[in-house]
Amino acid sequence: MPFIPHSEQDIEQMLSTIGANSIDDLFDEIPADLRCGDLEKIPKGMNEMEVTRLLRDRAAQDGLPLCFLGAGAYEHHIPAAVWEITTRGEFYSAYTPYQAEASQGTLQLLYEYQSMMASLMGMDVSNASLYDGASALSEAVLMAVRANRKSKSRKILMPRTINPVYRKVTEAIVKNQEIELVEVPYDSETGQTDLTALEQFVGEDYAALVIPQPNFFGVIENVDALTAWAAENKILSIGVVNPMAMALLKPPGEWAEIGVDIACGEGQPLGVPLASGGPYFGFMCCKQQHVRQMPGRIIGRTTDLEGKQGFTLTLQAREQHIRRSKATSNICTNQGLLVTAATIYMSLLGPDGLKKVALNSHKTTQALAVRLSSIEGVSIVFSGQTFHECVLRIATDTRKLIDELAKDHHILAGFNLSVDYSELGDTILVCATETRTEEDIEKFAITLENVLNK
Amino acid sequence: MSNTPDDRKYADSHEWALLEADGNVRVGISDHAQELLGDLVFVELPEVGQSVGKGDECSVVESVKAASDIYSPVTGEIIAINDSLEDSPEAINESSYDDGWIFVVKPVDTSELDDLLDAEGYENLIEDE
Numbered sequence: 001m002p003f004i005p006h007s008e009q010d011i012e013q014m015l016s017t018i019g020a021n022s023i024d025d026l027f028d029e030i031p032a033d034l035r036c037g038d039l040e041k042i043p044k045g046m047n048e049m050e051v052t053r054l055l056r057d058r059a060a061q062d063g064l065p066l067c068f069l070g071a072g073a074y075e076h077h078i079p080a081a082v083w084e085i086t087t088r089g090e091f092y093s094a095y096t097p098y099q100a101e102a103s104q105g106t107l108q109l110l111y112e113y114q115s116m117m118a119s120l121m122g123m124d125v126s127n128a129s130l131y132d133g134a135s136a137l138s139e140a141v142l143m144a145v146r147a148n149r150k151s152k153s154r155k156i157l158m159p160r161t162i163n164p165v166y167r168k169v170t171e172a173i174v175k176n177q178e179i180e181l182v183e184v185p186y187d188s189e190t191g192q193t194d195l196t197a198l199e200q201f202v203g204e205d206y207a208a209l210v211i212p213q214p215n216f217f218g219v220i221e222n223v224d225a226l227t228a229w230a231a232e233n234k235i236l237s238i239g240v241v242n243p244m245a246m247a248l249l250k251p252p253g254e255w256a257e258i259g260v261d262i263a264c265g266e267g268q269p270l271g272v273p274l275a276s277g278g279p280y281f282g283f284m285c286c287k288q289q290h291v292r293q294m295p296g297r298i299i300g301r302t303t304d305l306e307g308k309q310g311f312t313l314t315l316q317a318r319e320q321h322i323r324r325s326k327a328t329s330n331i332c333t334n335q336g337l338l339v340t341a342a343t344i345y346m347s348l349l350g351p352d353g354l355k356k357v358a359l360n361s362h363k364t365t366q367a368l369a370v371r372l373s374s375i376e377g378v379s380i381v382f383s384g385q386t387f388h389e390c391v392l393r394i395a396t397d398t399r400k401l402i403d404e405l406a407k408d409h410h411i412l413a414g415f416n417l418s419v420d421y422s423e424l425g426d427t428i429l430v431c432a433t434e435t436r437t438e439e440d441i442e443k444f445a446i447t448l449e450n451v452l453n454k
Numbered sequence: 455m456s457n458t459p460d461d462r463k464y465a466d467s468h469e470w471a472l473l474e475a476d477g478n479v480r481v482g483i484s485d486h487a488q489e490l491l492g493d494l495v496f497v498e499l500p501e502v503g504q505s506v507g508k509g510d511e512c513s514v515v516e517s518v519k520a521a522s523d524i525y526s527p528v529t530g531e532i533i534a535i536n537d538s539l540e541d542s543p544e545a546i547n548e549s550s551y552d553d554g555w556i557f558v559v560k561p562v563d564t565s566e567l568d569d570l571l572d573a574e575g576y577e578n579l580i581e582d583e
Contacts, residue, residue: 149501292496292516317495317521326523 063410066440068368070389070431071216071415072133072163073280074269076244076357077435079348082271086341100313106336107311111299113343120246120346120354121239121263122253123285127296128334133266134169136282137162137210137240139295139329140264141174141181143286144208144236146328147261147293151234153205159184159193161215162240164420173331182206188423191219191382191391198229208236211260213252214245218365218389218429219382227256236261243283244269245387247354248362253285262286262294271345272338281335281342292318295329360434361388364441368432371445377452381427389431391417391424396452398426409447457485459551463527463567464576470551471527471567474558479528479567482555483515483546486580491517494543499535500557506532508566513556515546526559528566534558 006014011023020026027035046054067075085091090105100107110128117126130136141156156174158167158181171181182201187194193215209230214220223239230237239252239260246252252263268280286294292315300314320327346354369390373380377395394401398416405413414428421427432441458464462472468487472480488494498514506512506526513524535557539545546554561567571579 292498317516317519322520326521 065406065410065412066443067274067412068414068430068432068436068444069412070218070433071429072165072266073274074242074244074361074388074431074433075274075435076269076271076361076433078271078273078345081348082341082345085344086337091340092337101310104311107299107313109340109343110297110334110336111301111311112347113339114299116343116346117243117283118285120243120251121241121285122251122259123263124253124288125291125294125298126283126285127294127298129267129336129339130264130282130284130296131333131335132278132280132282133240133264133268134163134166134282135173135331136264136266136284137166137238138170138173139282140238140240140262140284141170141179141208141210142177142329143262143290143293143295144238145177145179147290148207148236151205151207153207154179155204155206156181157184157198157201157206157209157235158182159186159210159212159215160421161186161191161193161217161219161221162210162212163216166240184209186215186217189382190384191215191217192221192384193226195222195225195229198226202233206233206235208238208261210238210240211252211255212240213249214242214387214389216429217382217384217391218386218431219384220249220387223250223252223255225256227258227260231256231258239263239265241265242269242387243267244354244358244361247351248358249387259287261290267335267338267342270342272341279335279338281338291315293328295327297334357434358388361432362386364388364432364434364436365390365430367438368430368436368441368444371441372430372448375445375449375452378448381424388433389429391427391429393425393427394452396426398428401451402428404451405447409451411444411447413444413448458573458577460573462551463570463572464579465525465527465570466579467525469524469527471570473564473567477561477564478533479530479559479561479564480555481524481527481557481559483524483550484576484580485550487522488547488550488554491515491520491522493518494546497536497539497543497546497556499537499539500532502532502535504532506530506559515543515556524556527570528559528561529563530559530561532557533560 114126130139145154160183185194185197211223211226213223227237237260241252241263243265253259264284266280267283272280297313298315300312302310302312304310318328320330365388369380372378372392379393381391381393398418402413402416405411414430417424417427417429462470464470468484470482470484474480494515494517496516500512508529510526511523512526515522515524536555
């Protein structure tokens with residue numbers, strides 16, 4: 001049977017039952033000037049062979065560049081077993097199924113994922129994932145406004161060191177709910193969020209403080225001081241972290257001993273390959289006391305009537321199929337397939353393996369920074385310690401430089417910061433994970449030297 | 455349905471409102487409402503000192519199958535909440551008109567209670583549902 005829900009005959013029968021002449025008649029209500037008509041800019045359909053050819057040609061244009069670009073998505077080695085297992089028929093489903101408890105395997109996998117994330121973050125609970133890191137932060141902001149019952153405020157303190165894309169996405173999602181994002185400046189020496197600048201916010205009512213770790217500059221923030229400051233001022237804290245870095249650094253559940261209220265971020269580094277625009281997945285964890293305000297699904301372990309272990313959707317009462325418009329979120333779904341890959345990736349590497357990847361990435365980036373800053377006209381901008389990214393100032397037009405290195409030398413040199421952070425001038429954000437070798441770094445350095453000395 | 459106490463008033467949205475001797479209004483949900491919800495697992499209480507308007511959402515009761523808003527039947531200020539519901543929300547199932555009270559409002563104008571149903575009117579309402 002083809003996947004065509006209605007035959008011509010079905011349609012005619014339905015139309016005659018309600019007394020309409022055509023499907024177009026059903027849209028009569030919509031004034032003609034509000035209709036978009038034909039979609040002229042959308043080209044005509046192509047057959048499978050033509051589409052394959054087109055996309056193969058386009059993919060070839062990308063080539064196989066040497067990647068020193070991070071800025072939110074990172075190239076890590078993914079063991080072949082990860083996607084081999086993930087794409088087995090038993091796992092190959094993007095959603096928690098509608099008759100959820102019939103799929104015990106899927107629920108168990110999500111339960112294992114939640115357990116791993118809660119452990120990695122040092123938090124009480126994790127949900128079954130969100131769309132991506134940026135929307136996870138947006139959901140965390142909405143959640144904090146709901147959860148902070150000591151505060152009537154709809155204002156959020158958002159450091160300028162947060163990923164600018166996250167800030168834009170969050171702004172777009174929360175602005176129509178009258179939530180205001182108030183920027184916290186950074187220290188131009190260290191690249192860390194400026195603790196002294198926080199003093200100006202004391203005494204005012206804010207719902208939450210966002211704390212990135214590491215921040216967009218790759219710099220490690222003074223998370224203990226920030227978390228403690230938020231708690232002292234009865235402001236909730238939202239940690240936005242790179243999960244890979246948490247294998248090495250103190251997890252958000254332990255910051256300032258009390259831990260943050262909500263931890264979230266982008267899950268891509270855990271077994272998800274780089275792709276233009278995703279799909280990636282967001283993660284979110286929180287303290288037990290806030291669990292009823294957390295959006296998304298949570299899987300629980302229980303026992304059935306016969307005493308056998310089973311897995312079940314829990315805390316569903318605030319989800320949209322029950323609460324409709326009053327649900328904790330109406331725009332969240334979990335990224336089941338990517339979470340499956342992440343769970344398998346974490347299982348294969350284990351805590352020690354993750355730590356090795358994180359440490360290796362850190363060391364490789366240190367080596368990159370030292371080598372590149374030895375070139376005349378290139379310098380390290382911030383004194384703050386970094387994880388696996390670093391900001392470099394280069395005495396040239398960085399936008400042109402990045403284009404030239406990509407086009408003529410197949411090197412993705414980094415992220416141009418001069419647009420989002422114009423105060424920094426010509427600067428780029430570079431990254432080297434465990435996948436970059438000494439030879440790679442040398443190749444980048446020599447090419448950069450040649451281009452700058454031209 | 456003869457167990458609807460006639461000492462208090464009822465809202466269409468299934469809250470009861472009892473005008474007490476000191477002029478304050480105690481609020482809970484009806485026996486019918488707790489039965490529809492099933493076993494309660496959590497009650498999100500309002501804050502003492504919070505001001506509420508008539509018909510404002512100020513609390514949420516959550517059962518294994520649903521979460522429902524509780525609306526204040528009168529305008530005023532929350533002056534007491536039933537803390538014991540945090541640990542034992544089942545008190546609402548067991549004693550919805552008594553131990554299962556949720557909050558107390560100091561009303562601005564007790565005549566707002568006149569807009570609510572009496573016990574008989576409320577029983578008619580739930581029979582029609």
